[in-house]
Every structure is written in structure tokens, then in C-alpha cells.
Amino acid sequence: MAAKGGLYGCQDPACWRRVRDLHWAVVEAKGSERKGLAGLEKWYQEELPAALAGRKEKHLTQGEVVKLMQWKLTRGKFRPRLQQLVATNSQETVERCTRKAFQLLPDVAAAITELSQLKAIGPATASVDKEKDWTPHQVEMCLWAWAVAQKLCPALLQTLCLGEEEAGEDARATKKQKTK
Template identity: 60%
Template sequence: MASASGLFQCSDPKTWKRVSDMYWEVVAAKGAKQKKLLELDRWYQEELPALIGARPHKSLTSEEMVKLMEWKLTRGKFRPRLKQLVSSNAASTVESCTRKAFQLLPDVSAAIEELCQLKGIGPATASASEEAWTPHRVELCLWTWKVAEKHCPELLESLGDEKERPAKKLKTKQ
């Protein structure tokens, strides 16, 4: 079975799309052991964007930022100190930093830099958003691949030889 770097080396857009389409199956497979993951992931992928979009000035509340960190820690490596650090940010600071970060978009680097001023927030958490083939969607595919290797490798088997093709330029939609 190839590693996540094997997917990263793959230049076939169809393979990336198929891995992307497996996302919820893989979350469910991993969530069988971590019950909270499916609930948090649905909140992050579906509810949170709607909440943010409904606000006149896009921002996150302190509670949403803490829940975002909980999602991140449930999905990846557990680091208990991070949730405590994120919780220690003043609600007004979270709202003003996140509002400014949204205003800085599409300058992703500047937005990430703004968010990294918050305690417990680094580039990985700060970059968790966007649509189409963005760094976030690429990250979701790589996470899907890596977790599928451990929890449901049969899903990757269905990709067949596509994942082993030599590198070609990856076409993306912008």
C-alpha cells in the first residue's frame, strides 16, 4: 500500500477527486473508534461555514475557535495544551483577529499570520478553510489517504493502478 506521499506524488486529477470523494467514508471508519469525530467534522465542514457566512462581518466566536481546535485534535494528534491555550484567548480578541483575517483574504499568508497571533493557533489550524482545490482540500485528501490506509484500506484498493501513474502536471480548478 502506498503512503500519503504516494498520493502527493500522484498527478492524476481523477485519483485526487476519487480520494476526495472518499472523505466521509474514511471519517466514518475512523469515527467508529472516535465517536466525536463524525459530529465535529460535520460541524466543521457543513455548519461552521454557514454560521460564518451568515454574519455581516465574517469572524469566529471564541466558542467556535475552541470547537475548531477540538475538531483538529480529534482528527489528528492529541495535544491537550492547545485546547487550553485557545480557550485562554479573550472573546473580543478572537472575534477581532478572525474578522481581520477574513478581510485579508485572498492573501492567505497575511490571514494566517493574523490568526497566528492568537494563543494556541498555528499555521495548520489557521489555514483550515476555503473551496475547490485549495491547500485545505489537498490536506483533506492527504488525511483521507493516510487514515484510509489504517482504517479502511479496501477503499484505496478500489483506486487500482491510478495511484501509481508517473507524475504529470496536476490540473486544478480555480
């Protein structure tokens, strides 16, 4: 059962797994208001990791960094200037910085510092993590799915982790916000 603070305060791993399992349903719900999200999410979650795994030396291309920014902005707050700015990074600079950042891992702080040299890439974008099991990336996916589901499809969460009383409170709060 989730704590009063929502998923972040929940210590039940089964609850976190159930929220992670809702990820694609939440992407679909969010995609109804943000066109192209489902395709970008599939690219980010499945195609990009496969492309990286197939490279002798891991790196991103300039096109992949541009698409990564598009994915990020489609999921969250849209900032068109960031999309334009990230596109100004040259292919050589992107490959050099991303190759070095991958080589610096597992020193995440050093890798983020390296990636932050690219225009429009700050710590939030630079720290996108693609490892297996429970990683910062998996936690981020769950917290994003939880937050978006609370706004767009709270019924998905009602029987998931919350007790009936808490689920009702969350649904009423969401409905109240929408009527404002």
C-alpha cells in the first residue's frame, strides 16, 4: 500500500512493479494529448538501447540526441528553444562527448559533466539511464507514470497500491482540479 505521500513514500516493491507495468497504458493516455509520444517512447525504450548495444564504442549520433530531446520534451514541459538549440550541436561534437561520457561510466557525475558540454543538455537529460532492474531510470519511469496517471487516468491507480480510502481521495482531488 502506498504511503500518504503517494508512490514516492511507498516501500512495497510489488507496488512499484505494478506501477512500472502501467507505464505503456500511461504513455497511451498521455499520447492522446501529446501526439507522437508513443512512437518516441518505443524508440527510447527499445530501439535506442538496441542501436547502442550494436556499436563497438557506445555513442550517440547528432540525430539521436535531437530525437532524445524531442522524447524528453514530449513527455514533459515543451520548450521549443531547447529543441532548436540541441540541433545546433555538430555530429563530431555529439559523438566525441557521448563516447567519452560512456567511457566515464560508472562515474555518473563525470559522465553528466561531459554530456553537459553539449548545447541544451543539462543534468536532467544527461542522466537518462538505460540499465536493467531497479535503476534511477526505472524509478523515474514509475514516478512519471504515477504522476501522469494521477492527472490523466486516476482509475488505473485506484486498485493498484492505494487503499480504497486513499484512492477515492486521489480521484476526488483530481476531479476537483479538472473542474477549476
